[in-house]
Amino acid sequence: MVDGGGTGVEVSVVQRSRPAVPALAVLAHHLTGYRRTWRAGIFSSFLLPTLTVVGFGLGVGAYVEQGVDGVPYLDWIVPGLLASTAVQVAIAESTWPVFSNFQWTRTYFAQSSAPLRVGDILAGHLGFVLFRALTASTAFLLVTALFGALASPWAVLTLPVVALLCLAVAAPTFAYAAAVSSDSWLAMLFRFALIPMTLFAGVFFPVESLPDGLRPLAYATPLWHAVDLCRAATLGVPPQSSAVGHLLYLAAWAALGWVLAVRLFRRRLVV
Amino acid sequence: MSKCLVVVGGHRYGRPVTSAAPLIRARGLVKRFGDFTAVDGIDVEVRPGEAFGFLGPNGAGKSSTMRMIGCISPPSGGELRILGMDPVRDGPAIRARLGVCPQLDNLDPELTVQENLTTYARYFGVPRSTARRRAAELLDFVQLTERADSRVEPLSGGMKRRLTIARALVNEPEIVLLDEPTTGLDPQARHLVWERLFRLKQQGVTLVLTTHYMDEAEQLCDRLVVMDGGRIVAEGSPRALIEQHSTREVLELRFAAESQEAFAGKLDGLGERVEVLPDRVLLYVTDGDAALAQVEARGLTPAAVLVRRSSLEDVFLHLTGRTLVD
Structure with a gap:
């Protein structure tokens, strides 16, 4: 047909415009790639929470006989682990993959030659990271429900919370990954941001146990705000601090991260 | 659409x-x-x-x-x-x-x-x-x-x-x-x-x-x-550029001696332009064979000879120079 070199008679209509929602076409691209690897991923998304629940909740929890704030240690730690899992997935998916799309596979450059805007490219990839964080969190919730570690049906509200948390950490990480010149900076982000945040933002022990001077740092992390909300939801108790305040704080991180990411993506893609 | x-x-x-x-x-x-x-x-x-x-x-x-x-x-x-x-x-x-x-x-x-x-x-x-x-x-x-x-x-x-x-x-x-x-x-x-x-x-x-x-x-x-x-x-067009910026043919002469420069001087008046390269001399001419006959008439005996049509490459090198650009 094509080899007919212009003598073809079949008529087709090829639309050449922008897709109705361009970011969805970008998301579809990332999902198509994910189809090839999801099996290995889904296994670890169930295995990892099982291991952490068994290890921390049951193993460490056996030594924390009085629990925390009158709550069994397993029940207390599960919402924290849920939020920190979402953060880990969100950061892992927005460091090397974003860096690679600029530096190695150059996928973003291919996308920017199509009728997409910088915001479409960013939103589509961010949507994929959100999808990854939400599926991992859902798997986590299912496993912990099987262990009977969710005390309240309000636990379903943790999903919108971790979604917002994911955007709050992924958007600035996108900006960071677009700004750095070498991937060794990405490892620094894990060492100096992700690991301290996971250890001290109220996941494993209450922030009140930290020395006074360190507490503000813990409260400044997006993770602590999500942990407090998730803990309130799974235990069915009011959060320590205002829920609206938590949500606004997370939304501010997401919004600021978005603005930065758009700016830094544009600096790389439109030159 | x-x-x-x-x-x-x-x-x-x-x-x-x-x-x-x-x-x-x-x-x-x-x-x-x-x-x-x-x-x-x-x-x-x-x-x-x-x-x-x-x-x-x-x-x-x-x-x-x-x-x-x-x-x-x-x-x-x-x-x-x-x-x-x-x-x-x-x-x-x-x-x-x-x-x-x-x-x-x-x-x-x-x-x-x-x-x-x-x-x-x-x-x-x-x-x-x-x-x-x-x-x-x-x-x-x-x-x-x-x-x-x-x-x-x-x-x-x-x-x-x-x-x-x-x-x-x-x-x-x-x-x-x-x-x-x-x-x-x-x-x-x-x-x-x-x-x-x-x-x-x-x-x-x-x-x-x-x-x-x-x-x-x-x-x-x-x-x-x-x-x-x-x-x-x-x-x-490629054709027009060649016509405009180069001659119809190029005569490439390779002399056995160390330096091609010595011979270049003896080629004065042949062709529109003489270009001396480290390993050969290029004569930009209308008719390569005729030019070669004149070269031989002057008693010069190049070790190797090539008559070819002018190419876009000649135009390109003429216009942008032979200096290496990195």
């Missing part, structure tokens, strides 16, 4: 050509990066159905120009209209009608050959079923049908380049931009790419390419500009 035939980039058949208004029109186009001026006020017009080339050494400003035409790099000055639109304001609308084959392959290694085409087609709003059919046609066109379900990674350089060209055609573009389409390919792969590009041209697709291969430019381009230091130093 227009009706068109299922031929690669077959718009020309589906739409009457009402005027030969240029598809690309640049006036005093400038691109600056900080203090560095990559493109320094060029005027270019590309007409429908034409194969237009940008020639030049590395750093001449070819790729910067291509990126501005591809609407991913805003001009720093001058005027640029593509398909009658403003690339800064109407970028997505213009890009919807362009096909781009970049210098560095940016295929998605996580996807199969076919998926690289179908996912890209969605960026142009092509429905899924149309995209699949289109991908099959294009894989046939670039002779990759049997690799449709293969990953991209193990493909050879030539296959990847052909796939990138196929991807540039998923939206049936009116203009295809090719930045050094055969750089790094082996001769077989180059010839296959040329043959496919020639076929596209026959079908009426407007091709805009950059190259520093003179044979590529002579093979493909109807018209070209030679760029150097961000400026256009010559413009015309």
Whole structure:
């Protein structure tokens, strides 16, 4: 047909415009790639929470006989682990993959030659990271429900919370990954941001146990705000601090991260 | 949205050509990066159905120009209209009608050959079923049908380049931009790419390419500009450029002695121009054989002699110099 070199008679209509929602076409691209690897991923998304629940909740929890704030240690730690899992997935998916799309596979450059805007490219990839964080969190919730570690049906509200948390950490990480010149900076982000945040933002022990001077740092992390909300939801108790305040704080991180990411993506893609 | 035939980039058949208004029109186009001026006020017009080339050494400003035409790099000055639109304001609308084959392959290694085409087609709003059919046609066109379900990674350089060209055609573009389409390919792969590009041209697709291969430019381009230091130093068809900037033939003389310089002095008055290279002397002449007879009449006996037609490469080296540009 094509080899007919212009003598073809079949008529087709090829639309050449922008897709109705361009970011969805970008998301579809990332999902198509994910189809090839999801099996290995889904296994670890169930295995990892099982291991952490068994290890921390049951193993460490056996030594924390009085629990925390009158709550069994397993029940207390599960919402924290849920939020920190979402953060880990969100950061892992927005460091090397974003860096690679600029530096190695150059996928973003291919996308920017199509009728997409910088915001479409960013939103589509961010949507994929959100999808990854939400599926991992859902798997986590299912496993912990099987262990009977969710005390309240309000636990379903943790999903919108971790979604917002994911955007709050992924958007600035996108900006960071677009700004750095070498991937060794990405490892620094894990060492100096992700690991301290996971250890001290109220996941494993209450922030009140930290020395006074360190507490503000813990409260400044997006993770602590999500942990407090998730803990309130799974235990069915009011959060320590205002829920609206938590949500606004997370939304501010997401919004600021978005603005930065758009700016830094544009600096790389439109030159 | 227009009706068109299922031929690669077959718009020309589906739409009457009402005027030969240029598809690309640049006036005093400038691109600056900080203090560095990559493109320094060029005027270019590309007409429908034409194969237009940008020639030049590395750093001449070819790729910067291509990126501005591809609407991913805003001009720093001058005027640029593509398909009658403003690339800064109407970028997505213009890009919807362009096909781009970049210098560095940016295929998605996580996807199969076919998926690289179908996912890209969605960026142009092509429905899924149309995209699949289109991908099959294009894989046939670039002779990759049997690799449709293969990953991209193990493909050879030539296959990847052909796939990138196929991807540039998923939206049936009116203009295809090719930045050094055969750089790094082996001769077989180059010839296959040329043959496919020639076929596209026959079908009426407007091709805009950059190259520093003179044979590529002579093979493909109807018209070209030679760029150097961000400026256009010559413009015309390959034939016209040779006529204008070189002689009909070149007589290459290689003398056995250490220095060719010693002999060069004895060639005064022969031909329009004498060029002394470390290993040989070039005489730019109208008739090579006649000039050779005169050389021999002066008692000179070169160790090796070659009479050849002037090529675009002679023009290129004459205009942009022999100094190495890195």
